[in-house]
Every structure is written in C-alpha cells, then in structure tokens.
Amino acid sequence: MTSRTAVLAHAARLARHAPSILNTQPWQWHIGRHTAELRPDTSRSLPYLDPDHRLLLLSCGAALHHATVAIQAQGRQVTVERGTDPLARLTLGPPDTPRHTDLAAAITHRRTDRRAFGSQTPGDEIIADLRKAVAAHGLHLRPVRRDELPLLAAATSRAASDAAHRPGLRAEVATWTDRPTACGDGIPAATTATATPRRVPMRDFAPDATGGGFSASPATSDIGARYVVLHGDRPDDWLRAGEALSALLLTATVRGVACSPMSELVEAPWPRTILTTLIGTTGHPYLVVRLGYPADDGPPPAAPRRPETETTHYGFTDASPHP
Numbered sequence: 001m002t003s004r005t006a007v008l009a010h011a012a013r014l015a016r017h018a019p020s021i022l023n024t025q026p027w028q029w030h031i032g033r034h035t036a037e038l039r040p041d042t043s044r045s046l047p048y049l050d051p052d053h054r055l056l057l058l059s060c061g062a063a064l065h066h067a068t069v070a071i072q073a074q075g076r077q078v079t080v081e082r083g084t085d086p087l088a089r090l091t092l093g094p095p096d097t098p099r100h101t102d103l104a105a106a107i108t109h110r111r112t113d114r115r116a117f118g119s120q121t122p123g124d125e126i127i128a129d130l131r132k133a134v135a136a137h138g139l140h141l142r143p144v145r146r147d148e149l150p151l152l153a154a155a156t157s158r159a160a161s162d163a164a165h166r167p168g169l170r171a172e173v174a175t176w177t178d179r180p181t182a183c184g185d186g187i188p189a190a191t192t193a194t195a196t197p198r199r200v201p202m203r204d205f206a207p208d209a210t211g212g213g214f215s216a217s218p219a220t221s222d223i224g225a226r227y228v229v230l231h232g233d234r235p236d237d238w239l240r241a242g243e244a245l246s247a248l249l250l251t252a253t254v255r256g257v258a259c260s261p262m263s264e265l266v267e268a269p270w271p272r273t274i275l276t277t278l279i280g281t282t283g284h285p286y287l288v289v290r291l292g293y294p295a296d297d298g299p300p301p302a303a304p305r306r307p308e309t310e311t312t313h314y315g316f317t318d319a320s321p322h323p
C-alpha cells in the first residue's frame, strides 16, 4: 500500500464511525491510488422510514465529512467532487499543514447520547461555534427558543404516534434495533431512551421491549437540553446537510457537548411543514439536534460498526496526478 493509499484507507476507516440513520451505515468506499469514491449502499435503505433515501444521503454526507477531516488532519490537501455515481470523489492533493486535527481526534469518541441531560445548558458561545461549523458547509442552524419548545414537543410526539400506527415502519425500526453483535450495525437497546417523560420525546426504538435504555428521572429530566434545527436554502441538499451535521457533531464533541440527532420531524411531510413554520424562514429543515450535558459521568455505550471489509474496497485503476 502506498503512502497515498494509506492516507485514504485511514480516512475510510475513520469514516466508519460516522452517525447514520438507525446505524445502517449505508455507504461503500472504493479506494484507488489517489482517489476515494463514496457510493450509497441502497441494500441498507429503509423503505418505510426513508423511502426517498434522504436520510441515507444525509448519513453518507456525514461519512464524507468524516473522511475529508481525516485526510486534512493527516496533512494532505483534498478536493471533493459531488455527484450521483459516485456520490463523491475525494482526490488527494499535495502535502499541507495538518488541519482539523481536533475534529479528527473527536471522531472515535463522538457518540449519540440519548441520556437525560442535567440542568447546565449549552451557552450561546457554543451555539455560535456550531453555527460557524455548519455555515462552512453552506447550511444554517436555528436554535429553538424556550417558548417554542411546546410546539417542538407536540409535533415530535404526534409524529411518533403516527409512526407507531404504521405497522411496516414499526417492524422496520424493530429490525434495526438490538441486532446480533455479529451484524455490527443497528441500535443497541442499551443506547436507547426509555419512554420516561422528556421535555421533547426521544424516539422510542422498541416500544414493546422491556428493560434496557436510559430513563429520565425527575431529577435529570432533560431540563438543560437545547435543540437546534439544521436547515438549508435548498430542499434537496441532503448530502451537504450530512456534511454539516458531521461538522456540528464533531465540533460539539470537541467542546464537550453531548448530542443526539432527531429525525422524526423530517421523516414525514406534515411534521416537516411544522418544523419549517417553527424556524420561520424560507429555509428547508434537515434535522433537529438535541444538545446538552449528561447528568451521568462517562460516555454512553458505543453503537457497533460493520467490519471494514464490508464497506471498503481497493482497486488501483486510477492514474496518479500527484507526487
């Protein structure tokens, strides 16, 4: 393996840690001598939850951003061409001063944290940092005000109850919850939130399950949680939104802020309309993210990842333009 291939292989390896809808990890990497191509893995799509592959693309965007950060942190320039097939082609440029080393270091310890958050609330300076991280990808961040929380909560709970009445969707979510360890994917029950009250309800991954999951006691009832809406100027920028989501989550991790993405409000047209009204701009909402500081010490359990051999393939057919 040449040093250039090793840089790309390392990037694809780190990109496996990207967040994805139901931890489906719906991506494939093809590594050449100086390029890495990212393709969607539609065999891991979710026909009920995500029939148009929007959240699949958003997940691929997060993997793309993880990979670019990993390349830049290794001291190489990289150019990204976005398309449909491949979704993105990353071409290595010449050596450069290492950049984003803090974000790259955060990749392996960032986790979706569904625990109840304590009373400390992420301050406006944190939100400003996250906004800047997202803006670098052409997206926007709209913090949800306290007086808007009841609307966010009501819309989320209504979206969840509608989803619960769709047997196909329920079965799909159940299929991806608490899978055998060997699969290396899906949502472990130990990382979910139980149906105890929160200011804004969390997704109930396994309504029929007993045991497992984080509850919210009255003392830690998620009181300090802050919510932000990731939105953009175009309705179909899902790949870019994923890149912005990754930038947001990694920046938050560097700043010691725990996060959990929440997509229930963008999965069906009418809750997405409510979210559009709530943000009060002409923008298009892509995702809600809950931010805060968990009341418990230590990290939450990690979600598994697929073996590298399932997601990364090597084939040296590309010419080599860079020394």
Ligand SMILES: Cc1cc2nc3c(=O)[nH]c(=O)nc-3n(C[C@H](O)[C@H](O)[C@H](O)COP(=O)(O)O)c2cc1C
Binding pocket: 017, 018, 019, 020, 021, 022, 023, 055, 056, 058, 059, 062, 110, 111, 112, 113, 114, 186, 187, 202, 203, 260, 261, 262, 263, 264, 302, 303
């Ligand atoms: C597009 C997208 C949508 C997501 N939606 C939700 C959600 O609605 N509720 C939730 O608890 N987690 C959600 N997540 C978080 C994933 O479940 C999580 O990234 C995945 O299980 C892997 O775990 P990790 O983030 O700890 O690595 C979402 C993540 C992505 C990228």
